Amino acid sequence: MPEIDIDTLLAFASHLADAAGDLIRPHFRKPLAIAEKADLTPVTAADRAAEETMRGLIERHFPEHGILGEEFGGVREDAEFVWVLDPIDGTKSFISGVPLFGTLIALTRNRHPILGIIDQPISRERWVGASGLQATLNGAPIRCRPCSVLGAATLFATTPDMFKGEDAASFARVSAAVKLTRFGADCYAYGLLAAGFVDLVLEADLKPYDFCAMVPIVEGAGGIATGWRGENLDLASDGRVLVAGDRRTHGAALPLLGG
DSSP: OOOOOHHHHHHHHHHHHHHHHHHHGGGTTSOOOEEEOTTSOEEEHHHHHHHHHHHHHHHHHOTTSEEEETTTEEESTTSSEEEEEEEEETHHHHHTTOSOOEEEEEEEETTEEEEEEEEETTTTEEEEEETTSOOEETTEEOOOOOOOSGGGOEEEESOGGGOOTHHHHHHHHHHHHSSEEEEOOTTHHHHHHHTTSOSEEEEOSOOHHHHTTHHHHHHHTTOEEEETTSOBOOTTOOSOEEEESSHHHHHHHHHHHTO
16 A cells, blocks of 8 residues: 655645634534434534535545545445545534544545544644554644543443443443443543543444544554444444553443453
8 A cells, every 4th residue: 555644644734624613613602403303313504504614625635535424424335535524423422512523534545544633623623643653733733541441440331322232232341340430421421531531431332433533543542442342443443432541441341342
């Protein structure tokens, strides 16, 4: 495979995040029309404008790359490089005035995430990660914290409603084993884990644009991000993720999930 200029790609990804943030900020805590998508989740003009702008920049600068976005679907998804975009991960928080949403930007190569950004445009916090590089928060290196036993862990999930049937039973087993369980941070929880404030994030029913961006960030901070069977995450993953700052905690949680 040809060599890639990761610095150029990181700079471009940051440019995408800047453009999205400029469009999102003016709408926050302002009167806003809210539409309902086919899956009954909310969407706003801010979501759509931010994704449209990012897609336009990708088409202009990397027309051979694929794009997969939450609001406008996929093009050239079989390309070697595919940008994976979620303009506002946590739209329910956004429309409620809660600043725990974020713009997620990932680049996959042969379907595997190699670059990721979590950008919180209100607090102006930006987590950045890329394969083989140290993860950063606003340019400063970050590291996951050690947590050797599950009973000492803080666990986050977006909502208990994402766990259905056997998945709900699996989540309950892990939640019962940890010290503290919290809900509602969306992608922000991944950033907190990478920065050393959270130990586990356990989720289900995700799409690639929900999780691809966090993989290089968490791994670049010394953590581990897998599926519920311990498998690597990629564009074909089933949407169930287990993310840990310490491999010992990950290893203790994994058998409780039952794959």
